[in-house]
Amino acid sequence: MIGNVVVLLGAPGAGKGTQAQILSERLGLAHVATGDLFRAAVRDGTPLGLTAKGYMDRGELVPDSVTIDMLFERLARPDAAKGILLDGFPRNTAQAEVLDKALAERGGKVDVAPYIEVPEADLVARLGGRWICRAQGHPYHEQTKKPLVPGVCDVDGSELYQRTDDQPATVQARLRQQLGALDQVVGHYRGHEVLATVDGSQPIDRVTDGLLAAIAAATGRQG
């Protein structure tokens, strides 16, 4: 018996991780981030964990079938009885199709795929805008943690600079690639009529309310 399956979608910087944590607590769903899933399986030395580790040690991608098996192992645990909230999987159409098929074989389905939509320009501003100090690497952010004096570290007075990785052009190029895959997945769930778009440029608690409403409409599960 599979409980509710919620696939939370959002670009890097859209606040998906934060919302996933809030939603899973409010709804009693197990929060399943595939990165954590891999790490836990490898740490616990489960057969699937060892298989996954073999691929990762060889620098290869873990096959979708292994990820899916791990997901269902996770689904069988008691805290997932009411269902799961997936965070970071599926990442592309192929994975979305594998997931649909695997769920269908077990009498389940994706109930709803809430999508936290944030304009690309906002994502670039959130993801970039990071500056660090030369002396000790103290972090600052143009939007969320400005230094008292522009360009100067509050703690030690050293100069602030941007690593190449944090410069707008680099951030934008990396984001474009990630958004391409996300668009595919969004399109997949739109086609299956389970997509629920929520405006992610609102304050965090308003986004949470929007997501809870979307999940309630699809599952009857109230936060």
Ligand SMILES: [Zn+2]
């Ligand atoms: Zn500093």
